[in-house]
Amino acid sequence: MEVLEKLFNVALVVATIRTTAPILLVALGGSFTTRAGIFNIGLEGQMLVGAFFAVIGSIWTGSALIGVACGVAAALVFALVFALLVVTFRANEVVVGLALNILAGGMTISLMKAIFGTRGSIVGHGIVGLPKLTVPGARDLLGSYAPLVSGFTPLVYVAFLLVPLLVLFYRRTRLGLHIGVVGEKPDAAEAQGLSVTRIRYTASLLCGLLAGLAGAHMSLGYITMFTENMSSGRGFMAVAILIFSNGDPVRLLLGCLLFGFADALSLRLQTFGFPSYLVLTVPYVVALVALFLLAWKTRPKLVRETADSMRRLLSIRPASPER
């Protein structure tokens, strides 16, 4: 019992929010490409260059904000190359995505060597990180629950606020609608004079934008440094979540929270003496099990579809002439 209390508390929730945020940001980015019908396995690389250039920008200008902008710009360049190859040249998106991941790894290390003379990590050097935001009044209102809403770096809030914004975006804006159409039925878009190419480019760039933010969050928000390969598989995790959420922001949020929770929990489990190597598999195993369960348990979908087809049966009536 005591163990459970130690494990499940406010701090765990707060940790879950922290571990979720970067994956959520990059996964929301990926939702643009996913919905536009592009399988973007290159999120990892975009995130990595985002993290690297955010740090570089921050060092050179002394401003965290400009740092973030630099990170985003770098990720956008990667996104542009991705779009150029995948959309314009119709290259295999998995090949391009994996290659860009490799490129991001090699490039950041090479640049690190060229600029700082060493590889490994960039710490200090005057990196300015993003400040923690304190929500005014949170302490008074919520007491010990205040850390749930207050004290995160700005991009954490951005990540979670983006979820409803994206819901709105996909439901109520033209671009959002068109991105979905391009993914579901490109010839329908084409037939209405919408440029599939332009929309896919836009989706790729929007994806780059958020992946860049996610990277900048890693290196200026979550912590304040850059390390080789510091995205550490978060981009791949996001891809997994994207697939079983189908790019839907709400389901995406749930998936990211599930993973973030598994991550936060597994880190704590270690202190109870479970072998680290096994505990570290927990998030992946959770994701796998979720994937399999979702594939296996299609019942909720069946229920929904039955309801839909009921309505269809009713609506078909007037179509068959009964005069």
Next chain:
Amino acid sequence: QDKVSVAAISGYFAQGFGVSIVNGLNKAKDDFGIDLKLIDTGNRALDYEEQFANAAKDGQYDLIFVMGWELADALQKAAAAYPNQRFVFIDGVLDSDKIIYANFSEEQGSYLAGTLAGLMAEKGSAIAKMGDGKAIGFVGGRDIPVIRNFLKGYEAGSKDAAPDVRVDAVFAGTFDDPAKGSELTLALYEQGADVVFNVAGPTGEGVMQASAAADKYSIGVDIDMCATAPGNVVASMLKRGDVAVYTLVKEEVEGKKVTPGVRTFDLASGGVELKMCDDVAANIPAEIKDKVEAARKAVIDGTVKIGEAQ
């Protein structure tokens, strides 16, 4: 005689201890004008033998420093294949007697770190920023023998000095994920550990930053990390790779040919040490500092045995 020429082979020049080695070699280069070549092995075991062959084939290097246990196999083969090439294996002792070993007693330094952290935890909130969790933490990179050796010293130090204090040890599973290091540290703080010892390379940077964020204490490793989180880093357990390589190169430059055998770098020789950070040291009761100093003496004169290094 020609200019002395040395090479160093490793897969992790970029990580804490590697940085210290590179610093030592660079210093030697500046001081003695030696030729220096760093050879990065990457992380594929398949490549190692080839890289040793490439480095040793022309006999152009007087000494080749080798760092990393994963290279041990390839190193021993190379030592047998190139009998005239002198290799220095840093941080351990292997079976081959053709190799020069620079062996570090990280468990001794860690013992002192454990002593310090344990005593602080025992005092608890009497010390600024401390709580009364009666626990201390340890964040390792990967769960590998070298890191276990740190942990062994740390636990022993804590047990001997403060038997009631619990040691919570966790591993990030990677040396490359500072975010994970940070999360692990925050989790340890929550569970009452107020001092966390980082032995995790770049992942450990996350530990240091977490200590600043949570305003708790951390202990750095390998190099002096007091500046990474001023006011929160209590001490750094220095593992003076720089001293070791510098000394060996110096001997070589001075014409004393370094010969195969084991060189030990321990507390006594100054190869490892616990360096307190001045800003925090002011908050720590003198009695604790005295006990740490006593422990240091005990380790040096052999009254305290920490068991064999792996």
Next chain:
Amino acid sequence: MSDPVRAVLGQVLAVAIAIALGALVILAVGESPVRVFRVLFLGAFGDATKIAGTLLQTTPILVCGIAACISLRAGLFNIGVEGQLFMGGFAAAWIGFGFSLPPVFHVLLGLAVAALAGLAWIAIPAFFRARYGANEVVSTILSNYVAVLLTSYLTIFLFKRPGGWSETPPIHESAYLPAIFDFSRLNWGIVIGLALAVGVWFYFRATPRGYAITTMGSNPKFAEYGGIDIRRQGFAVLLVSGAVGGLAGGIEALGVHRRFMEGFAPGFGFDGVIAALLANGHPLGTIVTALFFGALRNGSLLLEVDTNASREIITVIQALIILAVSAQILMRRRADSTAGERRWKF
């Protein structure tokens, strides 16, 4: 200009562009491109040892590539070759050090168990893919992470060589997959790899089952309509693909490292997958792409020693080449028929 000629010219052009870009990158880090490429070439093909080294590097990439080819042919995507390689490597090592058996049999058993381990490792993702349509790209990527951690756990906590680093005891000599020459670790694995490539290619083009698999990859609904049990066949193809991935690990464990250790053979699975994709899922093409990657890798080892350019430059050049070549896919015959062809509709 005939199609194949155009395709080959296209590829050459793509590689040339990538190398030109690479040269710029090399200039940017302050090295001479000419020198770098010369050293790269010498490092890859300079003498017999170098050539053997290149083939040694090629072996795992090729075998992993074939594993990927097999799944690609059926329109499935086993991107978890990496994990199967680790499982296979561990399993083979375990047979190698854990049992004393007569020489030839020992090797064969080791390789067989490696293949079995790879097969077992993909079995669950394969089952859920075949039966319930769970995306195999994601499930196999995720199981890579688990495989690496799990084999590390087994190695360090259950089977560690006493006094050793994070590694198992060495395998018995009877389990050695023998070297071909005495001056290199190059072993019969490369022969196994080449034979596999040719065999798989022949199987696909000449046998009814190969035809059925090809058709399934191209249009699963047509295959289903034609009486092919695509679920069962997809399951079987993934299992075989996984087994070959496991075999790659077995070859590395018994032929090269002769033990299993943490960080056994990182990245070869991904290299193999990319080699297969670049070859558009063609087994014979994969021999070429794998050899190319192997040469780059082996060349980069000399580069690290003989120049001031670092191995990351090679990573960058390799990525550039992949990107350039991938953009050429449009020029190829049947380019849209295998792997890539938009199976990733969600």
Next chain:
Amino acid sequence: MDYAVELKRITKRFGSFTANESVDLAVRPGEIHAVVGENGAGKTTLMNVLFGLLQPDEGEILIDGKPTVLPGPTAAIAAGIGMVHQHFKLVPSLTVAENVFLGMEITKGGLIDHRAQRARTAELSRTFGLKVDPGERVGLLSVGIEQRIEILKVLARGARIIILDEPTAVLTPQESRELFETLRGFVAKGMTVIFISHHLEEVMEVSDTVTVLRLGKKIATRPTADLTKAELVQMMVGRAVSFDRRPREKSAGAPVLAVERLWARDERGLPAVRDVSFEVRAGEVVGIAGVAGNGQTELAEVLAGLRPESHGRFRLGDVDLTGRSPAAIRAAGLAHVPGDRMVRGVDRHASVAANILMTRQDRAPWSRRGLIDWSYVRHRAEELIGRFDIRTQGPDAPVKSLSGGNIQKVVVAREFSGDARFLLVDQPTRGVDIGAQEAIHDEIMRQRAEGRAILLISVQLDELIALADRILVMFNGRIMGALDAEGVSEDALGLLMAGIAPEAVSREAAA
């Protein structure tokens, strides 16, 4: 008087292939202008040029007498042209209104105003008599309604010149008739309609003018009233073709297929086939008529083993095939021409020969000792290409390089060249030109004469009447009635298809 649309000397090449060669097309405002021709004659290509989807290599486009360049569909839409494509371009997950306004969404404050879109759609639907429910998801609707949505899309964009590419290929006679009424309404309002069709009765019935294309060239443009059907066919094909009821001898033998009280569900889990029982005898063609979406597809899929049945049984000869795999059913003697040839019928990327090989790759002489004998496969493919008059460069040409009608012939060739005793033939001539239709009909009759049992599913009543011995009509998953095809009227069929079962008709069905 100016023409609404005038295409002058349009030439369009694809590589070395010329799809349109110096084609002229002049359409008067307020007329219904039909464009007819064999498969691959270049009809769709010409319309795509007019809609800005393709750029002509030579020639000129005049809209309302003004030379116009149409760099893309947007320009064409701006010029008042709208096109309903051969294959519908609707987004299944979106609602009717969203589809109608796709690309020209009504926004309020930057956000899409779904309510206004639905209102506008409803209004359009009322004005033009095209009944739809604006809020319904398109994926749940039948083809007939989908087509209305396509037309609404065009109307919502203010089109005055409407192009329809094979609009009736997927419609029932009733739906077609409704469509033609709508079209007549359009021209009455002064709009212009251009439509492509392979159904010559329709062309004769509704169009004012006909243009005939053959092999990429314009053959003639004539007022419809001046033409007979036979003349039209002659111009299209270059020879005379007959499409009357085929003469036949009674040849029905022993029952081959027996279906007993079969039930099956559709994708959504609802019953699509309800309590269906019938028999097909050797040497007999049994037709199944019905409005698309009344369970015919599902019935065919169940019989082919591609969809599980929920109750009931079916047998081929003595073999109970309920719940068996497609392979087992084929082994028991089924051959199957699927309704959706592009989806199921072929592997578009593979060669004609490789497509012919399917289903027999395990059997000698196609394969021996575990190896496929490709030279035999190629040889047989060549033979079938000749016998079925498949227009292709040869057995090694990829199927995707063939035109739709020829792809269908590949499927028919494969399925009719085996030794199956039961042929399940679903929409064998959908989108296939007159000449090819005749060839396929000949084949079906030949198979009948050889004593095979044939189940022919078609939405084209003339086809059923021409070929079938008996016609079963499906409505809402049930068999509404069975009619002797000899002397049956389209109207009688039409009533049954609409779900109306007059006593007289159903009593007649007892046979």
